[in-house]
Amino acid sequence: MDATETVADWIIDRPKTVVLAFLLVTALFAVGLGRVSTTAGTEQFTEGTPAQEAFEDVQREFGTPFGADTGTTQLIQTDRNVLSKAELLATLRALEALSERPDLRVESTQSAAGQIATELDPDVESLAEKRRVIDRASEAEIDAAVVDLSDRPSFTDIVSDDFNPTSATASATVAVVTHRIPAELDEGGGGGGEPGPLTPIQLRARGIVSPVDTDIRVFGQGIVAAEFSNVIADSLLIVVPAAAALILAFLIVSYRDPVDLVLGTLSLALTLLWTFGFLGLTGIPFTQFLIAVPPLLLAVGIDFGIHTINRYREERVTGATVETAIRRALDQLLVAFGIVTGTTVIGFAANLTSALQPIRQFGIVAAVGIAITFLVFGLFLPAAKVASDRFRAARDLPAFGQQPLGREGSRLAGVLSGGVAVARRAPVAFLLVVLLISAGSAVYATGVDTAFSEEDFLPPEETPAYLEDLPEPFAPSRYTVTRDIQFLEDNFEAVQGESVTIFVQGPLTRDTTLESFQKAQRNPPDSFVSRGRDAETTSIVTVIRDYANESDRFRALVERNDVDDDGVPDDDLRQIYDALLTSPQRDRALQYLTESRRAAQVEYTTEATASQEAITADAREVADRYRFEATATGQVVVFQSIAALILESALVSLATALLLVAVFLIAVYAVLEGAPGLGLVNLVPIAVSVALIAGTMRLLGLSFNAFTATILSITIGLGIDYSAHVVHRFADEYDGRPDDGDPFPALQRAVAGTGGALTGSMLTTATGIGVLVFALTPVLGQFGLLTALSIVYSYVVALVVTPSVVAVWARYAE
Template sequence: MKQIFNWVLTHPKTVVLMLLLTTALAASQMRNLHIETDMDAMLPKHSDAYVNKQVLEERFGSTDLVIVGIINDKKDGIYNTHSLAIIQELTNWMEEQPLFRTLALNDLLSLDTIKDIRGSEAGLDVEQFMDGLPDNQEQIDHIKQRMHAFGVYEDVIVSADGSGTIVAVKPMPNSRSHYAEIYDLVKGKVAEIEARGGSERFFISGRPVIEGVFGAYMPAEMKRMQPIVMALLLLLLYLSFRTPRGVLLPIVVVLMAEIWTLGTMAALGAPIYTITTMLPILILAIGIADAVHFLSRERLLAHHRAYAHRKERMVEVMHELWKPMLMTTVTTGAGFLSMLASDLLPIQDFGMYATIGIVYALLITMLLLPAALMILPEKVKHAERKPLFSGYVEWLGGAVLKHPKRILSFFAILLVISSIGLMRLDVNASLVDQFKPGDPLRQADKLLNEHFSGTTSLDVMIDTGRENGLLEPVFLQHLIDLQEEIEKDPMVGDTGSISEFLQTMNQALHADDPAWHRVPESSDMAAQYLLLYSFSGAPDDFETFITGDYRHAHVRINMKTDETKVVTALLERMQIKTDLWFPADQGFKVEWAGTGFTVSRLSEMIIHGQVASLATSIIAIFLLCWWMFKRLLIAAIAMVPVTLAVTVNYGMMGNVGIPLDIATALTGAMALGIGVDFAIHYLHRYHEESEAGNSYEACVINTNRSVGHAILFNSFVVIGGFLVLLTAALYPQMKLGALIAATMVVCYLATCYLFPVLLGMGKKKIKV
């Protein structure tokens, strides 16, 4: 390695030029980066949630709707000319927008489009509830009375008390990349209506809106948080080194590593997901550690004037640090690469590109810093300055040696409290809960769920196995049975199927006698009803519930929450019923889809991926430490800080009530990967002190003097960098920032306080 080091130090300008050209090449690729907010795109393509969603959209169209809720708290609610005029205006406006699909009835649902079904001498009369704007109160009251009598759309389109209504529209199938634009478009129209005055309140929600807001927040958050973290790093570097080169060189290292990483992502066509927006922050916070260790060691040698010539000093620093820096990079990479064990694509990408970024940071550190220091003129007065917090670092060694029992007691209590929290840990992959409790979108979703049947879709697709199979009375009745069973769940607002409409037609064709509100008595009768309806209505009004060959049926479920435990409990309960009413041995096939089902599957994958990644990273890091230190006992001790930190992390989540989700699931492997750096640097230096024949006490004090400052600074940077995420607009980033910061505090305390106590246990002190 010394030959490589000598070449770098002999050709510093060439090295810097090569690094700058590579950075320019990576930067040129960044224009190809794109953002992915589609939750289905995060799933593996073989997942039943992904496959079933594609089948659902192919057979019945998308069930993802942009929802505009209109609430009027006055006496008549929305049943007044002003509110009804707004509904009509908003409906007409949506029909004109190219980003919306409005061909069929279920593409655009509002009081101005939905249809009433009544019997007549000619058969069935199908007409819109609101055929033009009503002229007087009598016409308005008639609409209200028919809406209540029809029942199918009550609490779905109009609330039961008449205080609110929704206008819901499907985006065009190819408009997913325009969801943020759609949200801005609808928000602009609503603002225009609100500016005219009135007692109506407006709320916008729906899965396309949620994904659109994510798409708007993500790039904005990346741009906003980057300078904050940069300012924090500049401040910490200045306080630590108090020299221009000590501040600027580490910053250049991590900025280059960041550009290289994003350029690599762009070149490979990798999208930016919600969690991968944190990669730049991660690289800034973690990638700077090697630069800090390098400059700290170089300054310490310069301070003691250990070498007469700068080149000799640089060679010694590079020779001394390349192994521990390589090992920390490898172990950190092992922690992040363990995320490849997850089935979720965002977590896989996060782990892979975080590892690439950390490797880039090491490579740039070992090339740029020695080359730059060789080019820059050496200033002796800078080398003579003592590091910041030197007093604390000196005190630390003595404090650990004086109070080992207190330190052990503290960590034992922390472990017990965390173990209790582990038993309370829950999982929740809710989309809405990814926004802060006070976020306008989350508040809108909450209010719409209170007034209407729910904004979360859950879908059941049933293949009867034969043409015209869904027209059979037994099957139609079992659809009703399934709906009634589902609606027993308090978190289900409403369900819909073809059976509901056939019941209504049956009653309408029997003089509106409630006794006939049941499914038709034969398949032929059901087919005739649908034919009669098509004469007055439109043939495609029911395309969201049935296929043209009457083989496949769809039951729509509106839920008032997308919380994992609620959806999963419903799915488990309904599995028993669907096996009973639609048995596979009779040719039936039942498939679930929709946002609720995707959330449930995401949670399962989060749990499986978390267990797999933690197990993989623990084994990999342990084996690497064993290989590095050649002793099982030392490898086990090296794992103590990170294992303790992970336990405390998940225990804290359980105690505070923070569930595992797609962001917080990252914390375990991240803590293992980042935190083990502290242990390796500490043990590597302790090993050298031990090899020099020093006593246990001298080893502890000298190790603190040598690496204590760098570990402390690294802790400040990582903790501060992730605490910046507390200012994020997205809740996952906030939670991840707080958890990683807290975990790194535990890692630091365990490394610098618990480590030396463990190494000093027993009659014979442990040799590393």
């Protein structure tokens, strides 16, 4: 082809110019390295989704329970009895230490110790006074105060579920510290994994509290955000060196020549540098999701590098000159690399169909990275190889390991030719067996679950011992968030269940408004916590009832407007709201009803054992009961909507990738070989690989999550590499030496010639990506395992199944 001839001429005639040009472009991309930012957590997935927008509407209308300018830190305290005098004093000393630090902006505190002190002496206010009250009290007086508080939710909610009022004991308690957040800073801290103003506050609080009492630990969204960020750096610090060591070991075996090893490694480095520079120049942040991109690029880069050097060596051992060998290698490989690059880019770019921004960004970065890999290994590496071999020849320097992998007659070539032997004997019968296995695997895969949760992005509850034993700087940070989240869920009933919010919009001054709220909570679905016939809810009705119990005047107003005498006013609601919003309950009322009386939120408590999917479905069913425009939202609903989008993304990207790859391959082989059917030949093995990896997911109990959602399109993107090399090499050999129309000699040469390079590529890339199983985030380990398996499947299918597909094609194409 004219294009490949032109490229070969440039590389042969001006190799140093090509190398210099690449180094200059590398300097430009290096500018972007300093601009690469990072982001982590769930917020990157939820942003822009309808459920999240509804959730943000609720937060914008009603704020948070602590106000828009506050954030909270929790102190988790554990002991044989956290209600003993010594432990209560430890709680108050820790709270005092935090309150005395101006930089922590402590506004108020809530604790079991503080409530007990107030029960003993109602006049105490400061933490120091409360500590002195506890210090002067006897154990019997403290126990009596605990008994008096045992029926108050404000107390029982912050002591563990094993609280025994008779013996005045509990094994854990949670103290809440409220911080003032400056107005110019964002609300909260680390919500969804993004570091915020609470992150430095809570990290400093951790350092202050630890010396006070080792049984008290700091927890909060700021700590969560810090661990979200640290897990990226720690995972890279573990995965990248491990991948580099394994890849280097396999490259030494594959190249067997120090100069070729240096050139191949340098090419890989340029690929990664250009890709990360692209991130910085375009402003795309580096996320946990993109940790998978470097191993993917290494996978394709290693494949291209081994094929380039191996194909060049195939010609050199026949006595060809440097110029002739590189020209013949490029004439074949540039087309093969172009096919692989086109199909791989399509496989990754298919993720642009996703509604989730991180998956779209992954598709963009991976596709651009693959295109960069093609340029580096299609142009830079051959030019550098020509320049280095000429340099060695001019100075009579020795070369090592110049025999190609899998050359005809070698033991490896004999092993790799097993698929050709099957294709000679019974290709149709063999393909029918493969079809049945693939179809069975695909049907079995329909049971794969989908999931999305904050815990997907957190490190495991217990860091594996083999990671803790790593020397510095590879040893991971100390992670506590997952353990603390699990501890709170296991020991505190108040945090066991989730909650969902129904966001109601409309003219809420209608007389029937609050009665409709009451009817909507009757006969709640199974996933909702119930009290008799009604769901457990918190709403403006709750505030009205609570204030009616406090104010005789307000109670009389409610009773005058309560036609059916059920405690819920159903007449003159405008007057009810006016009285409530001018009362001491104003701030609390505005958490559930806007001042315009056009929007309200109703919070439903859900069962701890209910699934995310069931809760979401039930919440939407309850929302339909309201007579106004009502939307189910809340974190559970948001996360379930993301889980649904993940499954949709996986299926749509798979269908898109398969369709576009099929069109691309048919068009390419129609133009190059006049045989469009070879495009479908190329596609059959990858379809088998996709079916096998999908079935494996269910077999291993893995679900489609934020990371594994892309595995099917990645299998296409990476797996097509193996079958493309076999099919294109066959087409080249078959056209060049038709062997009287017999396809098997060409097929034998193709498998033996390219199979060795494919084996080296498979071993290096599968292990290089497989090291992701050592990443601190479990779902990233699952992604690494599945990607490595998809590579192995694609390799085996390419060498075992492709020959039979080619044989059938050759039989019927004639």
